[in-house]
Amino acid sequence: MKNIEISKVKLTEEEIEAAVDVLRSGNLRQNGQCDAFEREFASAVGAAHAVTCANGSASLHLAYMSFLKPGDEVLVPSFTFMATGSMVTMSGARPVFCDIDPETFLIDLEDAEKRITERTRAIAPVHLFGNPVDAGAVADFAARHKLSVVWDAAQAHGACWDNRDVGSFDDFVCYSFYPSKNMFVGEGGMICTNNPDYDAKMRLLRSHGESGKYVHTLIGFNYRMTDVEAAIGRRQLLRLDRMLAQRRANAEVISSGLKNIAGIRPQKLTARGVHGWHQYCVVVDAEQFGCNRDVLAERLKGKGVASGVHYPRGLHQQPVFQELYGPSSLPVTEKTAETILALPVHHGLTVDDAYAVVEAVRQSRG
Ligand SMILES: Cc1ncc(COP(=O)(O)O)c(C=O)c1O
The missing domain is CATH 3.90.1150.10 (Aspartate Aminotransferase, domain 1)
Structure with a gap:
């Protein structure tokens, strides 16, 4: 009897070759492959900008860090992976956990509404298991309460709502390329945004806030992806x-x-x-x-x-x-x-x- 596994990662020969080409080139850091992966991913999902980063958790952290202030609150569904909440805490803000709909397993906006305070600054809906959250309802909710939206799309490559890829939504859409995901490059992440200011800020935060050679205008991280993963991702996007x-x-x-x-x-x-x-x-x-x-x-x-x-x-x-x-x-x-x-x-x-x-x-x- 054949064993049926819960997830199975296998790169194609073309993906392996793309990675080997980068390894042979000696250009291991973030470089042209990352730039190209960003352009191609943004175009595939219909977003104005895409920013590669080290992993899905880093993608959430960069998104949160680019607008949250200490003491802010973020509405987060409780039924999700740790990083959706912990990256809020790491950004100096507080995750406020909300219940889910019993049938879709997605954030329950009625429950979330009850948890709004004067400190609530954002909502972080999760397209759990790839099931897209109703983006129209979230947009109304966010507009009504003047909130930013950080979408956790770590599990939702290729998911759509109302004929739009979930990657095209405002304000931030965060992806993971961890080996169990719909796209997998090893460790890797991407944030899509339609806002050029957020795009610029996340690029700075991703690399120690360095705006010129050894000139640092923000406290940031080393959250860069390397060209090896980006080369695999570019090739994989084709399938x-x-x-x-x-x-x-x-x-x-x-x-x-x-x-x-x-x-x-x-x-x-x-x-x-x-x-x-x-x-x-x-x-x-x-x-x-x-x-x-x-x-x-x-x-x-x-x-x-x-x-x-x-x-x-x-x-x-x-x-x-x-x-x-x-x-x-x-x-x-x-x-x-x-x-x-x-x-x-x-x-x-x-x-x-x-x-x-x-x-x-x-x-x-x-
Ligand atoms: C919903 C969700 N958010 C965030 C992440 C974090 O992604 P990564 O493991 O690439 O850091 C994951 C990964 O498991 C996830 O499933």
């Missing part, structure tokens, strides 16, 4: 559509197969959205399905099908945030964290593998 098409084909098979399995509820797709299928997540109703999420994961493993739990707790349940900001309760996040399971959907699988995933779930009932 992004094909990889996404495979993810979507696999997701379609899984969605139609799971329809008739009681107790398994897949993530609800956002209206007018095109999902990027970074992860195919379901919540398990133990009573209806006959066993709970953890038992299902074990049974799938026994059948050679890997699965994953993203995330087993909300950010408000993380010890460090409880210590910093005190305890809080976000019931939908907590319930989802207890019952969610990610099934394999990645581009390295065939639709036959996707059928096998459904069959393995079906056989794990009871």
Whole structure:
């Protein structure tokens, strides 16, 4: 029986050659490949500017640092990866954790609204698992409360809302190219923006605020990408559509197969959205399905099908945030964290593998 993994990274020969060309050139630092990757990525997503950086966490940090002031507050969904919240803290501001919608697993704007104070400066919606947040609703919300928007698109390469790539939205769109992501170069990140001032500021912050040779006008970081990763990224951009098409084909098979399995509820797709299928997540109703999420994961493993739990707790349940900001309760996040399971959907699988995933779930009932 073939083992079906939850994610599988394999560079193509062309991507490896592109990296080797850079290695042979001896030009290992950030240089022409990064410039070209920025232009090509911006053009692919429809953004005015794109800034390469060291990883997805750095992309969030650069975005937050370019406008937040100490004491500011940022509305962050609790159900996300650590960096969406921790990079707010690292910027001297405070993440205010919000609950999620029980069906889409995305930020609940009604809950977020209740948490607005006179210090609220921004909202950081996350296109979780590749499911795009309703950008129209976020734009209204941000305009009403005069907030900036930092989109966490680490998991959403290729996702669209209302026929627009999520990379084209205001004010900042932050990507990761970590090996499990829809695009993967090793370690890497990118921030897209339509604002030339933010573009300039993030470029300065990325490289120690150096505005001229050994002239520093800001305190910044070394958050640069190297040309090796950029060369891989440029080459990989050419097959992004094909990889996404495979993810979507696999997701379609899984969605139609799971329809008739009681107790398994897949993530609800956002209206007018095109999902990027970074992860195919379901919540398990133990009573209806006959066993709970953890038992299902074990049974799938026994059948050679890997699965994953993203995330087993909300950010408000993380010890460090409880210590910093005190305890809080976000019931939908907590319930989802207890019952969610990610099934394999990645581009390295065939639709036959996707059928096998459904069959393995079906056989794990009871
Ligand atoms: C939602 C989200 N935000 C941010 C990040 C951080 O990206 P990186 O691991 O490249 O720093 C990740 C990566 O796992 C993520 O999933």
